[in-house]
Amino acid sequence: MKNLNIEELQAAWQSCPWGIAAINRKGEVIAVNLAFEQCTNIPNESVIGMMESTFDALLLNNPLLVRNRIETQDNNLRALHYVQHAATCSGNDLRLSRAAELLREPLASIYGFTELLLTQNYDEDTRRDLTATLLEQVEFMSNLINEHLDKSKRVSTAHKG
């Protein structure tokens, strides 16, 4: 098999539909491709030089990102992070299962705190705190649904165009 030259490798890197970030052996982000900013809404230049743990925490703030981290055997690269917005993942099954996983988190809080309120004798302040948490989780869930639907609509419109 023919080895790709540097231009061909760069073309492959920049045209990949997944956002990719390369981490060097020191644990720093040294490069991201064009799709990274489109998937994450995080400016590419803002992550260059960032430590992987900080980068990881930044991506975690967006629960709608589908992520994968691959360790490399390369002397210079420690790992590659692959990132895609859940609404743009190929395949309805993957989209649906990712959406279900996202909704299960706030749903778990709603289920759990409701069960606690029904079965435990808490004082009034604690009951108010737990009820406020329930409301927060309902709002969080609603925002997740709206964001997912908005993104799906944008992707669908782009495909038709």
Place this chain on the structure above:
Amino acid sequence: MKKVLIVDDQANIRTMIRLALRNRFSLDEALNADAAYEHILTDRPDAIVLDVIMPGKINGLQLCERIKKDEKLASIHVVMVTACGQVEDQELGRALGANAYFVKPFSLLALEQHLITNLLAAPSARAESSIL
């Protein structure tokens, strides 16, 4: 009192599990699998309630595998609590040695009862594993 380590990156989930278990178990918390592993090596719990998808170098399933492959740690009772609810996810959890697999949303009463049965009840009453 038996020690249970709660591992989840979501503060709400840790809080509700703590509220459900605090009367019967001694509880500690970790925010991800890496911190949990460090904790386990220094202060071994009797059971661990473990999320799957968390930030860090290893996820919950990888931590479960590490625990079960280490003969000094293998007897720790591992309960996965996760949003990954597909059959293959549960099969993977079981293959890696998880003692139980609770899919979010789950009943805190059922989780408490599972831990009582497996940590506090007589050995004959203990369940081998459960998927809920």
